[in-house]
Amino acid sequence: xxxxxxYTAEQxxxxxxxxxxxxxxxMYIGSTDVRGLHHLVWEIVDNAIDEAMAGHCDHITVMLQxxxxxxxxxxxxxxxxxxxxxxxxxxxxxxxxxLHAGGKFGGDDSGYKVSGGLxxxxxxxVNALSKKMRAEVFRDGKIYMQEYARGKPVADxxxxxxxxxxxxxxxxxxxxxxxxxxxxxIDAILTRLRQQAYLTRGxxxxxxxxxxxxPEEDKLFPRLYRFHFEGGxxxxxxxxxxxxxxxxxxxxxxKEQPExxxxxxLQYTQTFQEHVASFANNIHTxxxxxxxxxxKSALTRTINAYARSQSILKEKDENLTADDxxxxxxxxxxxxxxxxxxxxxxxxxxxxxxxKTAVETVVNEKLSQYFEEHPSEGxxxxxxxxxxxxxxxxxxxxxxxxxxxxxxxxMTLPGKLADCSSRDPSQCEIFIVExxxxxxxxxxxxxxxxxxxxxxxGKILNVEQARLDKMLGNNEIKSLIIALGIGIGDVKDxxxxxxxRIVIMTDADVDGAHIRTLLLTLxxxxxxxxxxxxxxxxxxxxLYKIARGKDIRYAYTDEQKFNVLxxxxxxxxxxxxxxxxxADTEGMQEAEENFDSLTKETKKSKAPEPKKGGKVxxxxxxxxxxxxxxxxxxxxxxxxxxxMLRVTNDDAEKADLAFTTLMGPEVAPRRKxxxxxxxxxxxxxx
Ligand code: TTJ
Numbered sequence: 001x002x003x004x005x006x007y008t009a010e011q012x013x014x015x016x017x018x019x020x021x022x023x024x025x026x027m028y029i030g031s032t033d034v035r036g037l038h039h040l041v042w043e044i045v046d047n048a049i050d051e052a053m054a055g056h057c058d059h060i061t062v063m064l065q066x067x068x069x070x071x072x073x074x075x076x077x078x079x080x081x082x083x084x085x086x087x088x089x090x091x092x093x094x095x096x097x098x099l100h101a102g103g104k105f106g107g108d109d110s111g112y113k114v115s116g117g118l119x120x121x122x123x124x125x126v127n128a129l130s131k132k133m134r135a136e137v138f139r140d141g142k143i144y145m146q147e148y149a150r151g152k153p154v155a156d157x158x159x160x161x162x163x164x165x166x167x168x169x170x171x172x173x174x175x176x177x178x179x180x181x182x183x184x185x186i187d188a189i190l191t192r193l194r195q196q197a198y199l200t201r202g203x204x205x206x207x208x209x210x211x212x213x214x215p216e217e218d219k220l221f222p223r224l225y226r227f228h229f230e231g232g233x234x235x236x237x238x239x240x241x242x243x244x245x246x247x248x249x250x251x252x253x254x255k256e257q258p259e260x261x262x263x264x265x266l267q268y269t270q271t272f273q274e275h276v277a278s279f280a281n282n283i284h285t286x287x288x289x290x291x292x293x294x295x296k297s298a299l300t301r302t303i304n305a306y307a308r309s310q311s312i313l314k315e316k317d318e319n320l321t322a323d324d325x326x327x328x329x330x331x332x333x334x335x336x337x338x339x340x341x342x343x344x345x346x347x348x349x350x351x352x353x354x355x356k357t358a359v360e361t362v363v364n365e366k367l368s369q370y371f372e373e374h375p376s377e378g379x380x381x382x383x384x385x386x387x388x389x390x391x392x393x394x395x396x397x398x399x400x401x402x403x404x405x406x407x408x409x410x411m412t413l414p415g416k417l418a419d420c421s422s423r424d425p426s427q428c429e430i431f432i433v434e435x436x437x438x439x440x441x442x443x444x445x446x447x448x449x450x451x452x453x454x455x456x457x458g459k460i461l462n463v464e465q466a467r468l469d470k471m472l473g474n475n476e477i478k479s480l481i482i483a484l485g486i487g488i489g490d491v492k493d494x495x496x497x498x499x500x501r502i503v504i505m506t507d508a509d510v511d512g513a514h515i516r517t518l519l520l521t522l523x524x525x526x527x528x529x530x531x532x533x534x535x536x537x538x539x540x541x542x543l544y545k546i547a548r549g550k551d552i553r554y555a556y557t558d559e560q561k562f563n564v565l566x567x568x569x570x571x572x573x574x575x576x577x578x579x580x581x582x583a584d585t586e587g588m589q590e591a592e593e594n595f596d597s598l599t600k601e602t603k604k605s606k607a608p609e610p611k612k613g614g615k616v617x618x619x620x621x622x623x624x625x626x627x628x629x630x631x632x633x634x635x636x637x638x639x640x641x642x643x644m645l646r647v648t649n650d651d652a653e654k655a656d657l658a659f660t661t662l663m664g665p666e667v668a669p670r671r672k673x674x675x676x677x678x679x680x681x682x683x684x685x686x
Contacts, residue, residue: 016099018128018151025178028125037179038188040126044072044170047123049196049282051076052203053336057167062193063208064184065171069132073169078139081157090157092135092144096127097151123170127151129179130172138163150175184211194227198239199282199334201232220559233265233332240330244269247328247384248377253366259358260337264295264366267330268381272388272521274326278333280340280350289343289350291335294359300325302367307382320385327388333359414479418443418453429501430454430483431539431637434515438624438632442505445629446637452499454483456515477522486527494529502530503644505539505636507623520647531647538645541627541636545619554635556643561618568616 021028029039041062051057057076064070080091087094099122127133128151137144141164146157176182186209197205207225214221229235234252241250247268254263278285278292285292300322307313307320335358341351371378413419416439420428430452433439439455446453456476481488485498504519506512516538523536530536542554544561548568555561621627627635636642 018097018099018124021099021125021128022150022178025129029129032178033180034183034185037174037181037184038192040129040172040174041070041072041184041189042192043126044070044123044172045193045196046282047170048072048074048076048168049200049203051168052200053282058202059204059206061206061208062189064186064189064211066210066213067173068182069171069173070184071169071171073167075165075167078137078144078166079135079168081137081139081144090144090146092137093146093153093157096124096133096135096146096148097153098124124151126170126172129175131175131177132173134171136160136169136171138166138168190225195236195284196282197227198229198233198236198332199279201229204228220562233263233334236332237265237267237330240275240332241267241269244271244330246270247380248374251367251370253362253370255362255366257358257362259352259354260335262291262359262362263334264359264363265332268384269328269330270384271328272525274329276326276329276331276333278335278350280335280337280342280352280355282334283340283342283348285342285348285350287344287346287349290353290356291333291350291359294356295331295333295363296322296326297356298360298363298367299329302364302371303382303385306368306371306378307385310378310382312379312382312386320389321392324385324388324392327391328384335359412482414454414482416455417479417483418446418448420448420450420452422450425498426500428452428499429503430499431503431505432456432480432519433624434506434512435625438505438507441624441627441629441632442637443629445631445633447633451637452483454480456480480519480522488526492527494533497530497535500535501537502535503537503539505541505624507625508541508543509622512623523647534646534648536647538647539636540643540645541621541624541632543621545617545621545631547617547619549614565616570616 025032025036029036029043045060045062048057048060051074052060057074059075061073062070063072079095082091083089084091084094127148130148131150133148135144135146135148141162143160143163144157145160147154174182186207190207193205193207197203205227207227209221209223209225212221214223216223231238231250231252234250237250237252247270250265250267252263252265254261256262276292276295278288278295280289280291300320303325304313304319308315313319335350335355337352337355339352343349343351422428427450429450431442431446431454433442433453433455435457436455439453442453442455456479483498484502485496486492486494487496504516506515520536523531540556542556543558544555546553546555546561546564553564555564624632624636634641
């Protein structure tokens, strides 16, 4: 794609019609599925963001209309409406009806025009793929308006009277003969626009979802969302680290360089994950590129230099490695440049070599300055990096010794594994279950043909955040690796995998979260291929059993519980009076838990008699052990009924967020996560 930002209205010579876009939409927006549908929104919003980046607008409103249309409005200068010299048509019409006319109009060369990948393909493409579009421009005290159908003007542009504001509003209705689906995802739209708001500090992006008539104050589904981050990418980093233990406040700096503008925000956490996201002209460069390389090299250099200057690192010592200084790091790198080149498989790798130097220079300068001014945070960060270095050496030693001793070779399958009878790995799945009691339920409830159960004893695994070297010395982990059949380290052989689906099934409590943490850490660190190839799942046991007479429902989220009650005619006021009754104790409940539930105050349901049916009982499952084998099969293990999360690593950000959210000690964010992902088998990266 030609670099936009250089041409002016006069310079646009080649004006193509939009027929090719309707003939081969995939060429212009990637696909005509749900992703392609959303590209329409991104494309239009990108134009408004450009206007904001050029410093001419600070407010963007996106509305999902009840009639299926989408409108995007900014308070910028308004698309020019003067006559385009060669065509003698208003510039507005030219922009929206001709291909490759997305460049800057009016000869304004300030700011950096986004161009690359599938972005910036032109608002005319959106027009071509919309059965209807309306453009309104508020400029010079007038309202200009033109309507289009499938990319063609319905009539000439006309003035509609006086305007007191200025800006551009585009309303479009995607063409249902082009797209497979017409359903916009509010989640996808919010995620993307939130990200854009972080990257464009100070602007406000409002999203209004008018599609369903709901009360204004619906807490589960608000209609109005507003994103405005004074802190820009520093707020972004703070958001990513929300549920992690942090070291100091986010470090934030920016500088204009000859090669372009560089902005970086970073913060260390007491976790093992690294999360560094990079952007070029607001486009997420998932594959990284030269700006990323420059950042990593400057970070390693600066931290080593600082550690030496503080005599923490002695002259003879080895340096901290690039991996050591990125353990527990969350960072966002944002660059803006004139002529970005996007390369790589998905065109999401920045190819401009000069940006390495630009970022390197800025990070070297500003980060050493930060350390000088913040010695206490500096000390904590260095300590964290040293911990990573020690762990790396210890893990390597442990792994070597495990392999040397042949600990995994020739070992028979662990005794507590209840294996399945099928020997066809593609049919088989293994449930890694926490605790013997849940393990018992699972063994009884399973389909032994293709489901194997490996109970792990929580107590043993539940050593704070076990380091990896300890993990490999741990018998439970060893059993697991032997059961999987693939070895570890140099002897790893993934073709020997004995089960296609590896399902982590733990309680929805803190202990369960810990065990899941350890298992996921193990997989992320030592078997990332299993994650990349989609073999790892997290079972989703229901949170509630809701019973009314013989009608028994299971709810995996609070929202589902709410919906069931709503279906049964129990209103919101009534709901508040409905107490959750204690679990009945059938099944594999342990004596301790029995005692627990007996001593807890248990109230009977005060739910008023609903329209029909009997009293409503809501049971909140605290552990898998509370379910009898049949219930466990029905709700969690039966492939026909169950919901499972598939753990993926495609989108590091979401995976990382999900990772910490699922594992972190806070209950609320975990619920929120499951609420949005619990239907069916879902990737963590949707
Ligand atoms: C171009 O240079 C002269 C002044 O106006 C500049 C411009 O085009 N600004 C502009 C475009 N502001 N907003 C847009 C825009 C906004 C939306 C929502 C959709 C589209 C296609 C453009």
